[in-house]
Amino acid sequence: MVIEFSKYHGLGNDFILLDNRHSSEPLVTAEEAVKMCDRHFGIGADGVIFALPGQNGTDYTMRIYNSDGSEPEMCGNGIRCLAQFIADKTGKEQINKSFRIHTLAGIISPQLKENGQVRVDMGIPQLTAAEIPTTLCSPDDKVIAQPLEVADKSWTVTCVSMGNPHCITFVEDTDAIDLVQIGSKFEHHPVFPQRTNTEFIQIVKSDYMKMRVWERGAGITLACGTGACASVVAGVLNGKCDRLCTVELPGGCLQIEWSEQDGRVYMTGAAELVFTGKYVLGNS
Numbered sequence: 001m002v003i004e005f006s007k008y009h010g011l012g013n014d015f016i017l018l019d020n021r022h023s024s025e026p027l028v029t030a031e032e033a034v035k036m037c038d039r040h041f042g043i044g045a046d047g048v049i050f051a052l053p054g055q056n057g058t059d060y061t062m063r064i065y066n067s068d069g070s071e072p073e074m075c076g077n078g079i080r081c082l083a084q085f086i087a088d089k090t091g092k093e094q095i096n097k098s099f100r101i102h103t104l105a106g107i108i109s110p111q112l113k114e115n116g117q118v119r120v121d122m123g124i125p126q127l128t129a130a131e132i133p134t135t136l137c138s139p140d141d142k143v144i145a146q147p148l149e150v151a152d153k154s155w156t157v158t159c160v161s162m163g164n165p166h167c168i169t170f171v172e173d174t175d176a177i178d179l180v181q182i183g184s185k186f187e188h189h190p191v192f193p194q195r196t197n198t199e200f201i202q203i204v205k206s207d208y209m210k211m212r213v214w215e216r217g218a219g220i221t222l223a224c225g226t227g228a229c230a231s232v233v234a235g236v237l238n239g240k241c242d243r244l245c246t247v248e249l250p251g252g253c254l255q256i257e258w259s260e261q262d263g264r265v266y267m268t269g270a271a272e273l274v275f276t277g278k279y280v281l282g283n284s
Contacts, residue, residue: 001280001281001282002278002279002280002281003018003027003028003278003279003281004018004019004276004277004278004279005017005018005036005043005276005277005278005279006085006088006273006275006276007043007045007273007274007275007276007277008081008084008085008271008272008273008274009077009081009251009271009272009274010076010077010078010080010081010223010225010251010269010270010271010272011077011222011223011249011251011252011253011254011269011270012221012222012223012249012250012251012252013046013077013078013221013222013223013224013225013251014044014045014046014274015045015046015047015048015049015064015075015077015078015081016033016036016037016043016045016047016048016049017049017051017081017082017085018048018049018050018051019051019085019089020050020051020052021051021052021053021060022053023052023053024052024053024055024061026050026052026063026065027050028048028281030065030069030070030071031069032281032282033047033048033065033067033069034065034067034068034069036048036279037066037067038067042279043277043279045067046066046067046215046218046221047064047065047066047067047072047075047078047218048064048065049062049063049064049075049078049081049082049085050062050063050064051082051085051086051089054100054101054102055102056102057100058100058101058102058107059099059100059101060082060086060099060101060102061101061102061103062074062078062079062082062101062102062103062108063103063104064078066215066216066217066218067217067218067219068217068218069217070216070217071104072104072164072216072217073103073104073105073163073164074103074104074105074108074162074163074164074226075225075226076120076122076162076224076225076226076227076228076229076267077223077224077225077269077271078225079101079103079108079110079120079225080110080118080120080225080267080269080270080271081271082101082110083099083101083110083111083112083118083120083271084112084118084271084272084273085273086099087112088273095112095113095114096111096112096113096114097111097112098110098111098121099111103163104163105123105162105163105164106123106163107123108120108121108122108123108163109121113268116270117268117269117270118268118269118270118271119266119267119268120225120266120267120268121264121265121266122162122225122226122229122264122265122266122267123162123163123264123265124263124264124265125160125161125162125229125230125233125258125265126160126161126162126163127142127143127160127161127233127237128140128141128142128143129141129142129143129159131161132159132160132161132165132166132192132196133161133165133192133193133194134159134165134167134191134192134193134196135190135191135193136148136157136159136191142237143157143158143159144158144234144237144238145157145158145238146158146159148167148189148191150182150185150186150189151181151182151185155169156169156170157169158234158237158238159196159234160230160233160234161230162226162229162230162233162265163226164197164216164226165192165194165195165196165197165216166196166197166198166199166226166227166230166231166234167186167192167196167197167198167199168198168199168201168230168231168234168235169198169199169200169201170201170202170203170235170238170240171200171201171202172202173202174200174201174202174210174211174212175212177200177212179200179212179214179220180220182214183198183214183219183220184214184219186198186214187214187216195216195217196216197213197214197215197216197224197226197227197230198213198214199211199212199213199224199227199228199230199231199234200212200213201231201234201235203235203240203241204248206240206241206242206245207241207242207244207245207246208245208246208248209231209232209235209241209245209246209247209248210247210248210249211224211227211228211231211247211248211249212249212250213227213249215227222249222250222251223249223250223251223252223254224249225254225267225269228247228249228254228256228267229256229258229265229267231247231256232245232247232256232257232258232265233258233265236258243257243258243259243260244256244257245257252269252270253269254267254268254269255267255268255269256268
């Protein structure tokens with residue numbers, strides 16, 4: 001079976017996009033997605049994203065398989081890529097139009113802007129231990145500046161859910177963090193029953209932070225949209241940053257706002273087409 005695909009990236013966080021609007025079931029299995037994501041024997045990507053028909057009044061449905069075959073609730077860079085992919089596919093004037101996209105994390109609304117950026121209403125962050133989920137605190141408590149032992153070191157962490165779990169820790173120098181050695185130890189720590197994404201944050205100034213990330217199911221990536229959102233929320237909760245903040249990632253910058261008016265988090269960043277092609281299932 002030959003399927004057409006498009007590859008997009010958001011700040012180097014790259015995805016294979018499949019037009020799945022004719023069916024409510026993904027075109028490929030999780031196992032096939034793993035092969036497609038392989039950077040030596042496949043197309044190469046951090047995940048495969050499916051544009052499926054909308055449900056419950058939404059315009060589209062988004063599903064995603066990570067490069068390890070797991071299925072996350074949402075992906076911030078991925079949903080920007082999906083919005084651009086849909087606009088490119090429909091061939092209509094889409095500037096300043098908001099889509100309502102059904103995800104496992106709820107309804108997310110991206111909007112394409114005139115400057116080629118995509119602004120996404122990421123919703124209201126969830127802050128209690130039960131919502132994240134984690135056993136670091138009592139279920140109804142917020143997880144702010146809590147100690148966590150990882151790799152024989154005590155880290156101070158704050159946890160936030162943007163529909164998917166995030167563990168944020170503030171460090172003096174993000175470049176000094178050995179993500180290869182400790183990333184998976186955070187992800188699979190027993191206090192996170194659904195595993196976790198982990199962000200290491202260096203505050204440069206109140207409206208600018210640097211971030212490195214280990215993503216659940218994908219490992220080290222060049223950017224993580226939900227992680228950037230969660231990190232600004234964590235920064236505000238700890239009194240370390242403003243509600244409107246630039247987050248510098250290895251792949252580029254995102255503008256994140258945690259609105260004081262409505263409590264919602266807004267993410268603005270790029271989504272770019274890399275190439276299109278055809279892939280033969282079962283060829284590897």
